[in-house]
Amino acid sequence: METKSAGRRTRPESGALIQAIGISKLFGSFKANDAVDLTIRPGEIHALLGENGAGKSTLVKILYGSLQPSAGEIRWKGQSVRIPSPSAARKLGIGMVFQHFSLFDALTVTENIALALADRSNRAALAREIEKVSLEYGLPLNPSSRIVDLSVGERQRVEIVRCLLQNPELLIMDEPTSVLTPQEADDLFQTLDRLTARGCAVLYISHRLEEVKQICHHATILRLGKVVAECDPQQETASKLASLMVGADVHVLSADTPPPTSAKTRLSVRNLSLPEPHPFAVALHDISLDIQAGEIVGIAGIAGNGQGEFFDALSGERPAIRPETVTIDGKPAGKLGVTARRRLGAAFVPEERIGHGAVPRLRLSDNVLLTRHATGDQLLRVGVIDFSGMKTLADRIGRSFDVRKSAVDPEAGSLSGGNLQKFIVGREIDRQPSVLVVSQPTWGVDAGAAAVIRQALIDLARSGSAVLIISQDLDEIFEIADRVAVISRGYLSEPVPARSLSREQIGLMMAGLGEGKSMAQKETAHAHRA
Amino acid sequence: MRQRFGDVMTMLEGILLTIVTAATPLLFAAIGELVAERSGVLNLGVEGMMAVGAVCGFAAASTTGNPLIGVLAAIIAGMLAASLFGIVALFFVANQNATGVALTLFGLGLSGLIGDSFVGTPGIPIPKVDIPVFSDLPVVGRLIFGEDPFVYAAVVLAIATWWFLFKTRGGLIVRAVGDNAASAHALGFSVLRTRFLAVLFGGACAGLGGAYLSLVYTPQWTQAMTAGRGWIALALVVFASWLPGRLVAGALLFGAVSILQLHAQAIGIGIPSQFLSMLPYIVTVIALVVISRNRALLSVNTPACLGRPFVADT
Incomplete structure (x- = not known):
């Protein structure tokens, strides 16, 4: 860079x-x-x-x-x-390229651009114009592709070209x-x-x-x-x-204690292969990975390369065929569901906060119950909910993770993204899981909250847990991961120590190098030229 | 021998003609709903709008003696019914499914009320198109050159709708609003106005389909004469994966099933007539199941915002 x-x-x-x-x-x-x-x-x-x-x-x-x-x-x-x-x-x-692209998935590149340009009535001419401008500014695009088939980077090019055509x-x-x-x-x-x-x-x-x-x-x-x-x-x-x-000095992360060597393996994945559950998903191919107590392993990759599918396989939302495919603390868990895996000491934070990590219309205390009902916190006694216990837990999480909220026990949906993320990560860390799998731990979270979450992940690992983070944010991976692997089209690379890698190397792996596909090589050549 | 062959050809011609007339009201209603759904609005009130169109068309035609006025009245009545839906579901952001079902119930009830005094009144006949020489061609003659004007109108409407949706800027905006309302709003298009116009078009087409039933198909008014055609039209839109061309094929298929089961009943094959009458609806269910398995096809054409209300933040 x-x-x-x-x-x-x-x-x-x-x-x-x-x-x-x-x-x-x-x-x-x-x-x-x-x-x-x-x-x-x-x-x-x-x-x-x-x-x-x-x-x-x-x-x-x-x-x-x-x-x-x-x-x-x-x-x-x-x-x-x-x-x-x-x-x-x-x-x-004035032109604008939005963070969340304002593109129409079902429409072609030309149609998308035509929508913003009322004065271009001839779409064939517009398509030629798009090709010209995209070459001129180094933004290669095929005008007749549908947006849904494009990568995120290509979608951004569409947005930029759309702006550029308006001079x-x-x-x-x-x-x-x-x-x-x-x-x-x-x-x-x-x-x-x-x-x-x-x-x-x-x-x-x-x-x-x-x-x-x-x-x-x-x-x-x-x-x-x-x-x-x-x-x-x-x-x-x-x-x-x-x-x-x-407005204050940002907390500098400390990961001074090095990860313990020759510790015991807490999370182990062996030859995990799963077919794609639907045509737009990614199949997982023969993934193997061991995570020791005390270390953080980061999975880098561009969105949509199997991260979600991998997370679901680890959390048990999609069980594997053989029990020994996933082992948690030495116990085969491949065929177990989410709750059973939690009972073995694992905890999971999915990527989407709302709807997957938390129910927006439920109070924070109720949301605590959703992942902690079977984890030895005594929140359920013979099927009866212990409300005060739930509130105490929610309070404790709120205090130790600095969750800023408008009421004592507000609905989860009323929290800002960063605060809700602190809460759902905190909910899992609070129980000191022996294995923690987190997808996009600080997605859309500001610097202050991100620092709190990352420090908590480091502290958890150094206290003897195995932590796996799946992240698209390379800065984050380099900041906290001890070892890094890259997921690309459902294949996971061999994890290597984070210090031995440069950003460029990771970037090339993310673009699919190592799968031997001609497409990937083209992208590589392009990147080298740049 | 020659005589027998002639008989078969005449019968075949008759069956094909009735299939086309059975398909026409479905095609009208489905084309309108297709445009509404392309803009992201699921209006389940098609059946109600058809019923209102049928009764108003019949009432106006038999009062004035002019079938053309009847057709216009049906279109306007359909649009009025649709505007009711549009105001409640779009501007007051009521649940679209509930509002649509309510519109169906309301339309069926209202049509019964309006039509009460017209039960048993004879209809006004609408002359068929007759192009000399051509319409005398065997089998295809009357099929292609001797239909009633509505049939041609329905086909032209389907082609025009395709052209509008995929070749004009207006159609592009409709599809954009249905695919991603928030982005369309961000680009400066009025989501609610686009959707309201699409819903009105849907109402006009459903009204027209209703008028076809009461003015041409069975030129009289009977209570609940739409007989679930509005619902089949809704299913047809999914069946056609929101493409007008497939809608024509789908409407003919459903027309064929509903006519052939009548002939099967007439021949007297050993299946109870009730089961045969069910056939069009069973085919609807099967068609939906089959089409829903083809996710790749659906993903490209299904309006992503279908049924989702839109509220602009200010």
Whole structure:
């Protein structure tokens, strides 16, 4: 990642392209934006930094016309303007690439782009235009593919090409690299460089500080709806930026105690193969993996390469055919269901918080019962629920994991994503499981909450448990995993010590290298060229 | 010998003609529902809208003596019934399934009320198209050149709907709204307006299908004369995997089953007539099971937001 664009970037000296002056936005009595000022110059990549809930999305939606400010002024090239709708924003020359792509799965690339461009009535001509622009900016695309068949990186290209066809002068990108492999991210940065070289400005929203330091000319930092600082991110350290975002020094993770060597194997997977349960799933091919007491093993991979299927096989949501396929603490568990595996000392945190990890309409205490009813906590006595015991547990989890909530025992759905994630990870760690399997432990969680969760995972492992994390976030894997394996199209690579790997090596493995498929080799060649 | 052959051909022609007329009301109602579902709205009130269309079409035609006014009245009545659904289910975000079923019950009841005084009244005949020479061709002559105008209208409507959905910007917007309402909203399209218009179109088509029943198919009004055709139309949309071309084939198939079972009853094969009457509905169930197994086909064409209400955040 620290390649070609390492050169020092200077902010262009020119007048403002767009200025937001004193923008405020009220939701009821809640101030999502409080007198925010933002100035973007042509040709610069301007970072907008802030934790979840800092008001970044609100500000961006106001600039893109999907929200109207309660107060304040927007100036476009010095002229005061109103932006009543996204189409008005597009007419001005503002394009946006969304974090959760605003694409239509069932439609083709051309159809998707045609929807945003009312003036292109001839779809064949539009398809040719898409091919031209996508080549020009290094964003290869087939106009007649359906979105559902595209990878996440390709979908993002569709979004970007859609913006580029409108000749934008300002491109807003919301967390663009959160779904990309390192190679895909590098390709994106090159595209952004080509764009800024032509005078287009980019508003770049991210909480990946290293990447902001690498590519952005200037940064505006939001906290609790207010601008707390403006700076040149290349001049600041990542920890300085992080503390500006969080408002306090971010806890630095400590994994000082090395993982114990020659400890006993707590979780063992032997030759796990499962056919795909439905045509859009991934089959698992002969997966074997051992995890010792005291260590964290990270599974890296691009979304949709069998992570969900692997998690289901480990948790027992999809039992294996033979009992010895999965062993928990030496006991064969392959044919057991989730509750039976929990009884053996294992705990599981699935990827989706809402609906899989927690029931949104149930209180936190009820949610505790859902995974802890058979784990020796005495929450059930002859089938009768011990409500006060449940509340005590929920309280204890809330306190030790700093779950911020509006009431004593609120509904799970009322918590913010980060706080709910702390709660459901905490619920499992609280019982000191001997084996913990976590999928995407800090997905969509801000830096502060992520640090709490990651530290808790390290502490759990060092106290003698085996921890498996399945994550798409390479930073996270490098931060806490002792060994790393990569899952690709249902194959799991041999786990290797995290310190022996570079990001590039992992990235290549994530792109499918090692399966010997020609497709993968092509991607590799492409990545090397980049 | 020659005489026998002629008889068989005449009978075959008769069967084919009745199959086409049995398929036509299904095709009308299903085309409308297909567009509504493509926009993401599941309107289970097709049966009710057809009943309202049938009675209003018949009442208007027999009062004015002009079948064309009857057709217009049926279309308007269908749209009014659909707008009721649209307002409740889209703007007041009521549960679409419950609202649709309520509309069916309401439509059946209302049609009985309106139609009470028209029971037994003779209908106004609508002349068939007759292209000289061509319609005298053996077998295919009347089948292709001698149908009533509704049959041609239904086929044209199916083709026009296909063209609209897949070749025009308006159709693209309808499909986009049905695939991902939130994204369509983010792009600046009005999800509710698109859906409301699609639901109105569905109502107009269901009304037309109802009018066909009371003005052409059996030119009279009887209580509950739609006889579950609205429900079959709903199933047909799934059967056709939301593609207008397959809808035509599906409607003909269901028309064929419902006509052939009549002939089977007439010939007197040893199966109780009740079982034969069940056949179209059993075929519906089987067809749905078979089609639902083909996930690859469904995944491409099923509107992903089907039945899910949309509320814009402000």
